[in-house]
Every structure is written in C-alpha cells, then in structure tokens.
Amino acid sequence: MSRHVVIVGAGPAGLGAAAGALRAGADVTLVDASEQPGGQYHRMLPDAFAAADPGRLHHGWQGFERLRDHVLRHPRCDWWPESTVWSIERHDEGTPAVHVLRGEADAAGRERRVLQPDALVLAPGAHDRVLPFPGWELPGVYTAGAAQALAKGERLVVGDPVLIAGSGPFLLPVAASLIEAGATVLEVLEANPAATVARGWARRPWELASQAGKAGELAEYAGLLARHRVPYRTGRAVIEARGDGRVEEAVTARLRPDWSVVPGTERTVPVDALCVTHGFSPQLELPVAAGCALARTPGGAFTEVDTDQCTTAPGVYAAGEITGIGGAPAARTEGLLAGWIAGGGDPGAREAGALRRRRDQARAFAARLAAAHPIGAAWPGWLRDETVVCRCEETTYGSLCRAAGDEASGSARAVKLGTRAGLGPCQARVCGPTAAELLSGKVPGANPHHRPIAQPIRLGELASPPTENTPDPDQKESAR
Amino acid sequence: MTRIVVLGAGMVGAACARELALAGFAVTVVDRSGPAAGTTAHGEGNVLVSDKGPGPELELAKLSRELWPAILDGDPNADAAEWDPKGGIVVATTAEGAGALTEFAEGQRKAGVTAEEMDVAALAAAEPHLTRDVAKAVRYPEDAQVQPTGAATALLAAAVRAGAELRTGCEALGAVRRGGRITGVRTSAGTIEGDAVVNAAGPWSGEVAKRLGVRLDVRPRRGEVLVTAPMPPTVFHKVYDADYVGAVGSAAEDLQASAVVEATRGGTILLGSSRRRVGFDDRLRPEVLSVIAAKALRLFPMLAGVPVIRAYGGFRPFVPDHLPVIGADPGLDGLWHATGHEGAGIGLSAGTAAVLRDLMLGREPAIDADPFRADRPAVQSEGENL
Numbered sequence: 001m002s003r004h005v006v007i008v009g010a011g012p013a014g015l016g017a018a019a020g021a022l023r024a025g026a027d028v029t030l031v032d033a034s035e036q037p038g039g040q041y042h043r044m045l046p047d048a049f050a051a052a053d054p055g056r057l058h059h060g061w062q063g064f065e066r067l068r069d070h071v072l073r074h075p076r077c078d079w080w081p082e083s084t085v086w087s088i089e090r091h092d093e094g095t096p097a098v099h100v101l102r103g104e105a106d107a108a109g110r111e112r113r114v115l116q117p118d119a120l121v122l123a124p125g126a127h128d129r130v131l132p133f134p135g136w137e138l139p140g141v142y143t144a145g146a147a148q149a150l151a152k153g154e155r156l157v158v159g160d161p162v163l164i165a166g167s168g169p170f171l172l173p174v175a176a177s178l179i180e181a182g183a184t185v186l187e188v189l190e191a192n193p194a195a196t197v198a199r200g201w202a203r204r205p206w207e208l209a210s211q212a213g214k215a216g217e218l219a220e221y222a223g224l225l226a227r228h229r230v231p232y233r234t235g236r237a238v239i240e241a242r243g244d245g246r247v248e249e250a251v252t253a254r255l256r257p258d259w260s261v262v263p264g265t266e267r268t269v270p271v272d273a274l275c276v277t278h279g280f281s282p283q284l285e286l287p288v289a290a291g292c293a294l295a296r297t298p299g300g301a302f303t304e305v306d307t308d309q310c311t312t313a314p315g316v317y318a319a320g321e322i323t324g325i326g327g328a329p330a331a332r333t334e335g336l337l338a339g340w341i342a343g344g345g346d347p348g349a350r351e352a353g354a355l356r357r358r359r360d361q362a363r364a365f366a367a368r369l370a371a372a373h374p375i376g377a378a379w380p381g382w383l384r385d386e387t388v389v390c391r392c393e394e395t396t397y398g399s400l401c402r403a404a405g406d407e408a409s410g411s412a413r414a415v416k417l418g419t420r421a422g423l424g425p426c427q428a429r430v431c432g433p434t435a436a437e438l439l440s441g442k443v444p445g446a447n448p449h450h451r452p453i454a455q456p457i458r459l460g461e462l463a464s465p466p467t468e469n470t471p472d473p474d475q476k477e478s479a480r
Numbered sequence: 481m482t483r484i485v486v487l488g489a490g491m492v493g494a495a496c497a498r499e500l501a502l503a504g505f506a507v508t509v510v511d512r513s514g515p516a517a518g519t520t521a522h523g524e525g526n527v528l529v530s531d532k533g534p535g536p537e538l539e540l541a542k543l544s545r546e547l548w549p550a551i552l553d554g555d556p557n558a559d560a561a562e563w564d565p566k567g568g569i570v571v572a573t574t575a576e577g578a579g580a581l582t583e584f585a586e587g588q589r590k591a592g593v594t595a596e597e598m599d600v601a602a603l604a605a606a607e608p609h610l611t612r613d614v615a616k617a618v619r620y621p622e623d624a625q626v627q628p629t630g631a632a633t634a635l636l637a638a639a640v641r642a643g644a645e646l647r648t649g650c651e652a653l654g655a656v657r658r659g660g661r662i663t664g665v666r667t668s669a670g671t672i673e674g675d676a677v678v679n680a681a682g683p684w685s686g687e688v689a690k691r692l693g694v695r696l697d698v699r700p701r702r703g704e705v706l707v708t709a710p711m712p713p714t715v716f717h718k719v720y721d722a723d724y725v726g727a728v729g730s731a732a733e734d735l736q737a738s739a740v741v742e743a744t745r746g747g748t749i750l751l752g753s754s755r756r757r758v759g760f761d762d763r764l765r766p767e768v769l770s771v772i773a774a775k776a777l778r779l780f781p782m783l784a785g786v787p788v789i790r791a792y793g794g795f796r797p798f799v800p801d802h803l804p805v806i807g808a809d810p811g812l813d814g815l816w817h818a819t820g821h822e823g824a825g826i827g828l829s830a831g832t833a834a835v836l837r838d839l840m841l842g843r844e845p846a847i848d849a850d851p852f853r854a855d856r857p858a859v860q861s862e863g864e865n866l
C-alpha cells in the first residue's frame with residue numbers, strides 16, 4: 001500500500017506539498033479550513049489589477065491555476081475543503097494523528113474526523129501582524145490583509161480616502177488592490193527609513209536576479225502607485241488614530257531608524273479608514289502541538305526544518321510561512337520538496353536537488369526582505385498607559401507593565417491570567433507576539449504558541465465520538 | 481531571627497510564606513520558575529466544602545473557608561484574587577446517584593456543613609439553564625471560588641510586604657546538613673541558608689524531597705479543563721455532578737472525569753475536569769477533552785453550541801491516601817512539608833498555612849494536625865515517584 005500523506009493548508013505551500021507527494025506516489029488528503037484552495041495567495045488574487053498589466057501578473061496566476069487543478073483532479077488526492085484541524089495528537093511514537101472538523105464553520109454539528117497518516121505536512125501559513133498604537137481599536141482601522149480581502153473578494157473598499165501604513169513589501173499590493181477597487185489612497189507609509197529598505201534590497205543583487213519575478217512584481221506595484229500619484233514615504237508611521245466612535249484622523253510622525261518618534265514631526269491627516277500591517281506572524285500552534293521545535297530568528301520564531309523540510313518531530317514536515325516569511329513562490333517550492341520527501345520520494349533525486357537550490361534562493365530573498373523591513377525596537381514608545389494591547393480583553397499597556405513590574409505576579413502565565421491579555425476569542429493570535437515582546441526580559445516566559453485547541457470547537461462537536469479515517473483512493477470523499 | 485526557606489511559590493508556598501512572614505520569621509521563597517507558574521496556574525479555583533466527607537480534610541476545608549475572607553479583607557491586591565462566595569450546587573442525575581448524594585450530605589450536615597436540599601422550583605430559579613433531568617440537588621452556600629494565580633500572587637505580595645524575599649528562577653538541588661539538621665538549600669543560584677526549610681513544591685515535592693535526601697510519596701495526577709468563549713451570564717453557581725465525590729476518592733490510573741461547571745469573572749465558563757495517572761506527560765488527549773465535554777453537557781445541554789476556545793491541564797499533587805502532608809519530616813530535622821493537596825490545594829492553602837505556622841511555632845493548631853503527619857505510612861511508603 002502506498003504512503004498516506006496528510007497536508008494541512010492548501011495555500012501555495014500545501015498545494016506544492018500535495019503535488020510533491022502525489023509525484024512520489026503517495027495517497028494525499030489535503031485539508032483546509034476554507035472553501036477554496038489557494039490560501040492567502042488566492043485571497044490576494046490579482047485579477048482586479050491584472051488589467052494594469054494583464055501579461056505578467058496573469059501569467060503567475062495561470063501557474064497557480066495549473067498547480068491547483070493538477071492537484072485537485074488527481075485520482076490519489078482527496079480534497080477536504082471547509083475542514084478545520086482543531087487538534088494534533090502526539091503519540092509515544094510515530095506520526096501524530098490529525099483531528100479535523102468537517103463542515104461549514106457556521107453550521108451546527110460539524111463532523112469530527114481523525115486522520116492517522118504515515119506522514120504529515122504542516123502548511124498553515126501566517127496571519128497579519130499589527131503593532132498596537134493609541135486608537136488602533138477604533139472601527140475603521142483594518143489590517144492590510146482584511147482590507148485587501150474585502151477589496152478583492154467583495155470589491156468593497158474599507159473607506160475613502162484611506163491611508164496605508166506599517167512596514168513590509170505587502171504595503172504595495174494592498175495599496176494596489178485598494179486603488180483598483182476605486183479608493184483614494186492618500187499615502188503609503190513605510191516605517192523604516194529609506195536607507196534600511198534600500199540596503200536590504202540592494203545587498204547581494206545576484207539573489208535578486210534569481211527572484212526576478214518577485215522583485216519585478218514589486219516594481220510593478222510601485223509603478224501603479226506612481227501613476228495614481230500616491231506617495232510612498234519611508235521613515236514615517238501612524239502613531240495614533242483618533243475619532244469619535246470611528247477613525248476620523250490619523251496622526252503620522254517621522255521615525256528614527258529604531259522607530260522612536262522624532263518630536264515635532266507629527267502631522268494630522270483626515271481619513272475615512274486606516275490600513276496597517278507590520279508583517280506576518282506564523283501560525284505555530286499546529287507545529288507546537290505536533291511537537292516540532294521552533295527556531296528563533298531575528299524576525300521571530302519559526303518552525304525549525306532541516307534541508308529536506310523535516311521538522312524535529314517524527315513524520316512531520318513543514319513548508320511555507322511557518323518556516324519563514326518569503327512569499328508565495330518560496331512557499332510553493334518548500335511545499336514541493338516537503339511533499340516529495342513526505343511521500344517517500346528519493347531525497348537524492350535530481351529534482352529534489354533542484355528544489356533545494358530554488359528553496360535556498362527563495363529563503364535568501366526572504367532573509368533580505370526581513371532585513372529591509374525590521375521592526376524597530378523603540379515602537380512601544382508610541383504606547384500610552386491607556387493604550388489597549390489586547391483587543392479581545394481590553395488589556396491596557398499600563399496594566400500589563402504594572403503586572404510585569406510587580407515581582408510577586410511576575411511570571412508570563414500569572415501576568416496573562418492577571419491581566420487577561422491573550423485570553424479572549426483570538427487566543428493571543430493578535431496580541432500574543434506583542435505582549436511577548438513587551439514583556440520580554442521582564443518576566444520568565446511561557447511558549448506563546450502553546451494552543452492545544454488550535455481552532456474553536458463546539459462542546460456538542462467535542463462530545464460526539466469521531467470517525468477514524470483510512471485512505472481509500474476509490475472512495476474519494478471529495479468526489480462524493 | 482529564625483530564617484525559613486520556602487521551596488515553591490505556588491498557592492501553598494505563597495500562603496505559607498505569608499503566614500510565616502507575618503509571624504515574624506525571615507522568609508525566603510524560592511521557585512525554579514516564576515510565581516504561581518506551576519499547578520496553581522493550571523487548575524481551577526474552587527474553595528469547596530461540598531466535595532469532602534466528614535474527616536480531617538473537611539476540617540481543614542472548613543478552617544480554610546473561614547480564613548479566606550479574613551486573609552483577603554483589606555489586602556491591597558484582594559481584587560486580583562476574585563474571591564466569590566457564590567455557593568455550589570451538587571446535582572445527581574440518576575436515582576443511584578441521588579441516594580449516594582442524600583447520604584453524603586447527611587454526613588456532612590452532622591459535621592457542620594450547610595447542605596440544603598433543593599426542590600425543582602428552587603433549582604430552576606437558581607440555575608435556569610441546568611438540565612431538568614435531575615434526580616436530586618443539594619446547595620452548599622459555603623462553597624466559593626478564587627482566581628488561583630491572582631490569589632497566589634496577592635498572598636506572595638503580602639509576604640513580601642511582611643519582609644519575605646522572593647527568589648525566582650532558582651531551583652532547589654540539595655540539602656546542606658549539619659549534625660543531622662538541614663541548615664540550608666543548595667540551589668542553581670548558590671546556597672541559601674536557613675534554620676528551617678518548607679517543601680511546598682506541589683507535584684514536584686516528591687522529587688524535591690529526594691534531592692533533600694528524604695522520602696515523600698507525592699505523585700502527579702493529571703487534570704484537564706476546558707474554557708468556553710465568553711458568554712452572557714448562564715451559569716450562576718458552581719455546579720457539579722454528584723460523581724465528583726467518587727472521582728476524588730479513587731486512585732484508579734485510567735481516566736475519570738466528573739463535571740464541574742463554573743463561570744469566571746471574564747465571562748468564560750470553565751468545564752472540568754479529568755483525573756488521570758500519566759506521570760508528567762503533558763499532552764492533551766482529544767478523547768479526554770471529549771469526555772469532559774460530554775459530562776458537562778449532561779448538566780447543561782444548552783451549552784452544546786458554545787465554542788471551546790482553550791484547554792489546559794496540570795498535575796495535582798497526589799498522595800495515595802488523599803490527605804495533604806503538613807508537618808515535620810520524620811528523618812531530617814528542620815525540614816517541613818506542606819504539600820499533597822491533590823485537587824484542593826487552592827482552597828486548602830489558607831488552612832494549611834495556619835496549621836504549619838502553629839506547628840513551627842510549637843503552638844496547638846486550630847484543628848487536629850495529626851492525620852496530616854509526614855511520617856504516616858501512605859507518605860513514607862516505597863512509591864514509584866513518577
């Protein structure tokens with residue numbers, strides 16, 4: 001019998017992994033919480049502004065469609081859309097079991113399933129990271145990802161005019177989709193100074209050459225901004241949002257390279273909406289639950305993988321944003337390699353070598369992106385005592401600092417339980433990295449990614465016994 | 481001034497440090513991690529008399545229940561402890577359970593516990609969302625709850641105000657002995673001298689005892705709790721299934737669970753809890769969580785659609801005869817134990833600290849402390865210290 005590979009996440013990494021594992025001859029179950037395959041990449045589907053440059057952007061899209069169709073139509077691939085992995089169960093030995101809820105998220109009584117694969121590929125991606133600032137909890141302040149998803153999916157602009165701020169290369173595609181959807185973008189603010197951004201991008205130009213597609217895309221976005229006369233300013237950030245019940249104006253200011261505010265440079269800009277992004281936080285709860293070690297990098301914690309995308313946990317592979325933030329092509333390449341190895345493919349095969357080289361180039365590119373868009377250590381200087389740090393529980397910066405400063409309550413868990421930071425519905429997905437950073441060095445830390453219930457599960461669903469699954473290629477669930 | 485080293489800054493160590501510092505001892509609290517980072521942060525905060533039958537543990541529970549309000553009264557951090565004397569309701573869902581509950585409550589009443597029979601109307605008024613499928617319900621107005629880490633850190637802060645020193649990130653490695661006495665503790669941060677040492681290391685106190693060169697059979701017993709998304713007020717008391725009593729009093733290794741349902745100040749509902757003997761294995765088992773969910777739904781079927789957003793678990797410090805250990809070590813002069821409270825260490829910490837203080841001062845404790853002696857066979861037996 002051939003190997004059964006379960007892949008969690010059907011973004012570029014997961015689709016790549018499915019293709020790799022299928023190629024190696026394995027039976028694949030591809031699981032994703034959304035209805036559609038494609039992950040973040042699908043949500044940023046560039047068809048809206050494909051009009052701006054139908055040729056190239058459309059070309060990339062066709063590549064994605066080919067991969068998707070190849071995988072989903074493959075006889076050995078079982079595609080489980082609307083299937084959420086809520087828990088991963090480690091055994092004493094061997095590959096962990098995957099606990100899945102099948103069915104529409106809002107529907108009552110999703111079905112509980114358990115998959116026991118020979119190998120598991122984790123590709124759950126990342127989510128938007130937003131640093132807090134006074135007023136960030138006001139309605140009208142959006143994560144860039146949310147704004148973009150609305151613009152693409154629903155052709156809805158979050159407001160008009162809109163200001164886009166934060167750090168990272170994804171400021172540009174977000175601006176582009178909002179412009180395409182018809183919004184007036186006032187300006188795009190990159191918090192890092194031009195020198196840092198340029199140094200990151202210009203160092204080691206040969207890597208740029210191998211990633212020409214990616215860099216070319218960025219140039220195109222920049223061109224679009226120029227045509228619409230949208231200024232792209234570096235070394236400036238939104239340090240406060242103000243408004244009565246909804247954002248009405250943004251306060252922007254010049255930043256030093258460490259992101260401390262240059263006094264006297266504040267400017268007030270009337271806005272209807274504000275989009276912010278400070279990069280991505282990898283979704284590490286599944287790899288942590290599977291027993292994978294994490295690698296600490298200057299850009300934060302990621303899943304540790306070896307040259308074949310093997311994690312430190314037996315039978316578990318990782319690909320895509322959970323191993324580093326590098327964009328869709330990097331994620332896809334890692335996925336192909338992870339899937340090939342997980343599916344029992346020969347690590348010495350020529351194509352595996354080629355994949356490793358492409359992966360390494362993509363990784364180098366990702367490292368450069370991270371270097372060009374670091375998060376300045378002085379950002380907490382924007383915060384005030386009453387600034388909300390955890391939006392679910394309305395924990396303020398002041399109360400967090402007081403709890404951390406008090407020696408009797410000074411442990412990460414005591415601070416968390418005492419201030420409730422991270423205990424609300426988002427389970428610290430938004431505020432977790434922020435709180436960890438604000439507390440680092442002040443209190444002994446706990447693992448902020450320890451979240452054994454990875455996704456909410458209703459009591460009724462939990463109480464009902466699960467169905468065990470063994471793959472049977474003739475009984476594809478998705479074909480029923 | 482007599483110097484006392486307290487090993488462990490959990491609920492029990494915090495309560496002991498506070499009492500001892502207030503009694504005039506020079507106290508140093510040592511924890512290898514941070515304050516309230518162990519079991520205390522991984523359980524629930526029930527302060528119960530309802531689950532204890534007549535006997536020494538009930539006496540300790542009654543003493544603790546009396547002391548808690550006094551301890552928190554006027555404490556600047558009392559708010560963090562979230563003391564809530566909301567009362568508990570124990571329900572039996574079967575005829576068999578109803579019989580056992582009737583008998584159990586009768587015994588408790590004789591021992592001075594308030595246990596009020598509830599009729600259908602009173603139950604429906606008290607807990608409108610509870611299942612109507614109840615064979616018997618008893619209300620225990622004395623049951624209360626605290627937020628364990630808040631309570632522990634409040635008591636630690638009180639100890640510090642009374643002169644205690646707190647040393648975190650400092651692991652106890654061994655004993656310094658002179659002439660058959662313990663005169664200090666070797667730690668990862670150097671030697672800490674003391675005229676007496678209190679072992680309050682919770683489920684690790686067996687291991688700590690071993691490091692200090694003595695024997696103490698305290699083992700971990702795993703427990704898990706589910707947390708729902710915040711809800712409008714739905715559950716108003718602490719509500720337990722009557723087989724809670726059965727689960728506590730057993731030592732079976734395999735899974736047991738009994739429903740304990742309570743709302744927290746944050747609006748979430750805590751659903752506990754399981755009891756398993758798995759050593760220090762901290763993996764959460766979906767099938768265990770499933771059993772907890774099923775038990776809770778038997779009491780509150782209307783919660784079926786409510787999302788569970790979190791689960792956590794800890795290791796109860798378990799002694800085979802289900803009684804805490806409070807008293808002097810029989811083999812090593814100057815060493816004291818305050819541990820082994822299993823699933824009740826939060827509630828029992830207040831009484832434990834008062835009893836320990838009196839014993840260390842050579843005074844008569846408020847209750848008979850003999851049943852908690854460290855030289856009893858259950859504690860000194862050749863146990864596999866898991």
Ligand SMILES: Cc1cc2nc3c(=O)[nH]c(=O)nc-3n(C[C@H](O)[C@H](O)[C@H](O)COP(=O)(O)OP(=O)(O)OC[C@H]3O[C@@H](n4cnc5c(N)ncnc54)[C@H](O)[C@@H]3O)c2cc1C
Nearest residue numbers: 009011012013033039040041085124125320321327328331
């Ligand atoms: C606003 C924005 C703009 C971007 N612009 C560009 C760009 O211009 N060029 C570029 O190359 N890249 C861009 N990216 C990045 C690109 O989308 C990512 O690099 C890529 O999608 C990462 O692939 P992935 O497979 O690792 O993760 P994802 O694409 O995030 O896929 C992860 C999948 O896993 C699923 N999942 C997660 N957890 C679970 C679970 N518990 N159970 C079941 N399923 C789960 C999710 O539903 C998702 O479908 C952009 C991203 C954003 C947000």
Ligand SMILES: Cc1cc2nc3c(=O)[nH]c(=O)nc-3n(C[C@H](O)[C@H](O)[C@H](O)COP(=O)(O)OP(=O)(O)OC[C@H]3O[C@@H](n4cnc5c(N)ncnc54)[C@H](O)[C@@H]3O)c2cc1C
Nearest residue numbers: 488490492512518519520523526652682703824825826827
């Ligand atoms: C699921 C669950 C539910 C529960 N529900 C309740 C309830 O409702 N009501 C109730 O009263 N009780 C409850 N309990 C029990 C209660 O949590 C414990 O009895 C109590 O927390 C024990 O406190 P402790 O201070 O003895 O131990 P801990 O809180 O574990 O403290 C021991 C400390 O010792 C430290 N330590 C260990 N080894 C060393 C060393 N070598 N050197 C230095 N320091 C060391 C640890 O870091 C730790 O901080 C529950 C427990 C669980 C698991």
